[in-house]
Amino acid sequence: MSREKFADYGTVLEGWYWGMRSDELAPGTARALNLMGRELVLYRGENGAVVAMDAYCPHMGAHLGEGWVQGDSIRCVFHYWKFGPDGGCSEAPCFKGTPPASIRQRTFPVEEKYGLLWVWTGPAPRYPVPCPPELEGEELDFAMGRAFRKNCHPHVLLINAIDENHFASVHHLPFPLHMESETLGRSAIEFRNDTRWPDDWWFPRWIGKLYRGAATYKLTYWNGSTGAVTLGPDFLHFYILFVLRPSADGDGRIRGEAIRPNPKGFWGYLWSAATFAFQPSVGRGGTEGWPIVVTKRRKGLAGWLFNRVVLFVTGIVGQYFAAGDSWVFRSIKYRLKTPVKADHAILKFIQHAEAQPVAEGWAENSPPPEPRGAAILKELETA
Numbered sequence: 202m203s204r205e206k207f208a209d210y211g212t213v214l215e216g217w218y219w220g221m222r223s224d225e226l227a228p229g230t231a232r233a234l235n236l237m238g239r240e241l242v243l244y245r246g247e248n249g250a251v252v253a254m255d256a257y258c259p260h261m262g263a264h265l266g267e268g269w270v271q272g273d274s275i276r277c278v279f280h281y282w283k284f285g286p287d288g289g290c291s292e293a294p295c296f297k298g299t300p301p302a303s304i305r306q307r308t309f310p311v312e313e314k315y316g317l318l319w320v321w322t323g324p325a326p327r328y329p330v331p332c333p334p335e336l337e338g339e340e341l342d343f344a345m346g347r348a349f350r351k352n353c354h355p356h357v358l359l360i361n362a363i364d365e366n367h368f369a370s371v372h373h374l375p376f377p378l379h380m381e382s383e384t385l386g387r388s389a390i391e392f393r394n395d396t397r398w399p400d401d402w403w404f405p406r407w408i409g410k411l412y413r414g415a416a417t418y419k420l421t422y423w424n425g426s427t428g429a430v431t432l433g434p435d436f437l438h439f440y441i442l443f444v445l446r447p448s449a450d451g452d453g454r455i456r457g458e459a460i461r462p463n464p465k466g467f468w469g470y471l472w473s474a475a476t477f478a479f480q481p482s483v484g485r486g487g488t489e490g491w492p493i494v495v496t497k498r499r500k501g502l503a504g505w506l507f508n509r510v511v512l513f514v515t516g517i518v519g520q521y522f523a524a525g526d527s528w529v530f531r532s533i534k535y536r537l538k539t540p541v542k543a544d545h546a547i548l549k550f551i552q553h554a555e556a557q558p559v560a561e562g563w564a565e566n567s568p569p570p571e572p573r574g575a576a577i578l579k580e581l582e583t584a
């Protein structure tokens with residue numbers, strides 16, 4: 202049966218998703234994580250390596266997050282079965298000798314990057330944790346912004362950045378964008394602007410001189426949940442990652458909040474962007490995410506200081522863009538019922554999302570399966 206994958210909370214596309222902050226998991230500790238409906242335990246072994254595995258013990262369903270980390274393994278608190286980083290049961294007091302190899306807990310690939318722990322929602326990653334393509338192979342410097350919640354699905358947030366129409370109405374951009382797309386492998390798609398800064402008055406004409414051709418504005422999306430923005434003049438590109446996931450508690454609603462009108466005009470918009478950090482967050486669910494600003498590592502103290510400035514400026518640019526739309530995402534119920542020509546990039550994104558592999562059965566590990574009492578007793582007697 203084919204189902205719609207775009208902006209559907211019931212479908213998890215296979216890929217990398219952020220789980221928690223790296224510094225939330227100290228060596229020798231375990232934490233429970235509900236990742237898009239699946240109950241997991243993340244633990245950091247005493248050697249510092251992080252393991253993600255299904256939460257419920259294959260013996261009787263105790264939550265392994267209650268257990269103890271021992272070496273590179275985790276021990277269930279109930280009957281002391283111990284599971285290693287590959288999910289195998291290495292020790293259990295009730296078995297003489299090694300437990301049967303058939304006792305396994307499902308594990309998932311984990312990476313640490315940008316101060317976050319990332320979990321791959323399938324057996325083996327098909328690509329690395331997302332990185333702005335221009336920075337691939339570079340050593341990175343980064344800064345995390347403030348975690349946020351929005352009242353809509355991550356896809357709806359991501360397509361905002363390629364919504365050509367709204368750059369004039371919401372962001373007051375003085376020239377039209379036109380986003381050309383290119384697929385990068387099966388799970389990534391890139392959109393690039395191919396229009397230039399206008400030359401009708403001195404300010405944009407002056408900015409336009411910093412670009413050899415089109416105004417650099419590029420979006421790269423991976424499995425519909427992480428987006429990288431690349432923008433800026435030819436001599437210095439800025440990179441912002443929007444690391445998103447559908448939130449565990451589904452789509453939130455505005456509750457008893459007065460909906461303030463969208464700020465009018467350029468100055469109203471600027472005011473809204475400047476005060477964005479102080480505005481109440483009304484979303485309860487939908488999307489949980491992080492803005493992360495990235496640049497390449499530069500050498501020495503001067504390089505480090507330069508990077509602080511670059512990352513700070515990138516953060517302001519990111520906030521400027523994010524703030525303009527915050528009003529819309531409080532209440533939108535996304536339906537592209539009347540697509541127009543300028544929505545072509547959005548339609549490409551939707552098409553891309555529909556072609557993504559799905560993490561089948563992702564949210565089905567909770568609750569644990571029913572025991573088949575009589576059948577199991579018989580199996581045990583004959584074993």
Ligand code: FES
Nearest residue numbers: 258260261277280
């Ligand atoms: S429930 Fe985990 S060892 Fe029994």
Ligand SMILES: [Fe+2]
Nearest residue numbers: 361522525526
């Ligand atoms: Fe926007």
